[in-house]
C-alpha cells in the first residue's frame with residue numbers, strides 16, 4: 001500500500017480521470033454500474049461542506065481582525081466577481097455571434113431531453129432566501145448562501161465582542177483545523193470517485209449524442225478554456241503578480257474534482273484546501289472568498305448562458321437586437337449568481353435568460369442531453385475562477401504566502 005500513498009495525490013487523481021474515460025469508452029453504457037462509487041465520494045465530500053464553511057468562515061472572519069479590513073477583502077472580491085462575470089457573458093455572446101453554433105443544425109437529429117421546471121421564484125424571494133430563518137434548518141438543508149450570512153454575522157459578533165469573544169474564537173479556530181484534517185482523509189477517496197464518475201459520463205453519453213450538438217459543445221469548451229487560460233492568468237499575472245504555473249499546479253485536484261462532479265458545492269472542501277495549502281492564501285481570505293464564490297461567482301455558467309441563448313435564437317430563427325444582447329448580459333449575470341453550485345443548475349437558469357428575450361424554452365430540451373459534459377467544463381471554470389479571485393484578493397491585501405504558491409508540490 002505504501003507505493004500508492006507515495007504517488008502525489010494530484011497524480012493519482014489525473015491518472016484516475018484518464019483511466020475513467022478510457023473505461024467508459026471501452027465498456028459503454030454498462031459503466032453506469034460504477035456510478036455508485038462516484039456518488040459515495042460526492043456524499044462524503046458534501047458531508048464536509050456545512051461544518052467546513054461554518055468553522056472556517058467564522059474563524060476566518062475573526063482572524064481578519066477588524067471590520068475595515070473585512071470590508072476591504074469583501075469589496076475587492078465582489079468587484080472581481082462582477083468584472084470577470086461580465087467579461088465571461090460577453091465572451092459567450094461574442095463566440096455565439098461570430099461562430100454561430102445554431103446555424104445549420106439539424107434539430108430532427110437531436111434526441112430531446114426533459115425540460116426542467118423553470119425557477120418560479122422571483123427576485124424578492126431570492127433576496128429573502130439569503131436570510132436564514134433558522135440557522136439549524138439552513139445547516140440541515142445545506143443551504144450555502146444563508147449559512148455564509150450566518151457565519152459572517154457570528155464572525156463579526158466575535159470581532160465586536162473583542163476580548164470577551166476570544167474563547168469562542170479559539171473554539172472555531174480549533175474546529176477549522178480539525179475540519180481540514182477530516183477533509184484530508186476524505187480526499188483520499190478522490191481518485192476512486194473521479195474514476196467512477198468519468199467512466200459513467202464517458203460510457204453513457206457516447207459519441208452519437210455529441211455529434212449533432214458538436215458545435216455548441218465545442219464552443220462551450222472553447223469559451224471556458226479561454227476564460228481559464230486567458231482571463232485568469234491575466235488576472236493572476238497582472239493583479240496578483242504571482243506565477244501562473246504555480247497557480248495551476250496547486251489547483252489540479254480541485255479542477256479534476258470539479259470536472260468530474262460538475263458541482264461547485266461538492267468541490268468546495270477541495271478548493272479550500274488547494275487555495276490554503278498549495279496556493280498560500282490565508283485561511284481567512286480563502287474561506288471567505290471561496291465559500292462566497294462557490295455560490296455566486298460562476299463565470300463558466302455566465303459564458304454558457306450567453307452562448308446558449310444565441311444558439312437557441314439561431315435554431316429557431318429569432319432576431320436579437322443590441323438591446324436584447326444587453327438584456328442577456330444582465331439576465332445571464334443574474335442567472336449565474338442565482339444558480340446553485342450543483343449539477344445542471346445552469347440548465348434551469350436558461351429559462352430566465354431565454355424568457356427575457358423571447359427565445360423558445362424548447363431549446364432547453366435540445367441541449368439537455370449533452371448538458372452534463374458542458375456542465376463539467378463550466379464548473380471547472382467556476383471553481384478555478386473562485387481560486388483566481390482568492391489569490392488576487394489575498395495578494396492585494398497582504399494575505400498571500402507566495403513561497404507556498406511557488407513551491408506548490410504536492411500534498
Ligand code: ASP
Pocket residue numbers: 262263264265298300301339340341342343344345346347375378379382
Ligand atoms: N454545475 C455548475 C456549478 O456547480 C453550475 C451550472 O450548472 O452551471 O458550478
